[in-house]
Amino acid sequence: MPDTWDNAPTDMLTFEKQAMLNGYKMIAGIDEAGRGPLAGPVVSAAVVLPDKFDVPGINDSKKLSEKKREALFPVIQKHAVAFGIGLADHEEIDQINILQASLLSMKRAVEDLKLTPDYLLIDGRFTIDSTIEQRSIIKGDTLSLSIAAASILAKVTRDRIMADLDLQYPEYGFKRHKGYPTKAHKEAILTHGPCPIHRRNFKGVKDI
Template identity: 45%
Template sequence: MADRLEFEKRLWDEGYQRVMGLDEVGRGCLSGPVVAAGVIFNEGTDIKAIRDSKTLSLEERNELCSIIKSESAFWTIKWCDPEEIDELNILWASIKAMQKCAEADGADPDYLLVDGNRFGSTIQPHTCIVGGDDRSMSIAAASIIAKVYRDEWMMNLHEDYPDYGWDTNVGYPTQKHFQGLKEYGITKYHRRSFKLRTEKERED
């Protein structure tokens, strides 16, 4: 079994006490925000069930989300909405959402573990880890609470916009989503900078 505390242990041994794992979800979606989360665990915390959110069932994610929130020293969720995504592009909107987590009131991280290979300019010490959501417990925890939050957000939006399949695809490109776009047009929650296969505006 992979040691998902390898990075945290090394940093704790070096004297860092508030190591924040950062991850985002929703980069590949056609609609909705890109959502990031940041999680800090107290030194020595080891919750072995935490792993990449994409490998967990809905029930497992929801259960772990509650455990993470109760067992962590700090957690936060931030996002960039479709307008910011269209303005910045999805990569920089994702980075901005993670930076918002690092700068959240009460966070005060002294080191950042970031999923991916880029984080932008910051004076904060950090390490980017490709595949970090399955190599770092802190990053995996962030991926879980971000996904639970975003999925619930999109499922709630489905109640008002039932034509795009957001209750199941949560904004990702699927046949149902493209069919809804073709028939009913773009909502204010769609990312206009993405290939939506329609120029049709929806009137609400």
């Protein structure tokens, strides 16, 4: 069952500490970026932090500026025991829906880790298809440090992918809005029609 908190714990390592007290040693936080956009992949990250991890400023990626996320990105990678990235592309999203694609990208992020964790902390309501013990946490990116770190890696990775795709499809402005349904993006779709990386089953794309 996912966890909710009426009063959020002040210590963002609460869930990690609880897992350790239960005997788990290698705990990975997992989060995704890109469920809402009309184009591009959904990207997930898995992060295993060391026992003594003291890097200030880590929080839910949505609460951080792009500059701050970019600054924290290499710091998290440097200090993490391990990190992995997984994605599901626009075609998979259309085939299996965005929720299932998000969970699939999370599974791939775990599989991309250089070591196998024994416990997973997953942002959201759902767990993933894995034999590893796991716990889903609603708003986990604001409650768990390892999930927050994963949210930053996932967001920065996806933003960079969308910036690269902007070079292929400059008329859509992907570098600016990252594929999210902004007014400018919707107008570009109306003007040019969907491009190959648009999610054809999403409202705002399929209507056209």
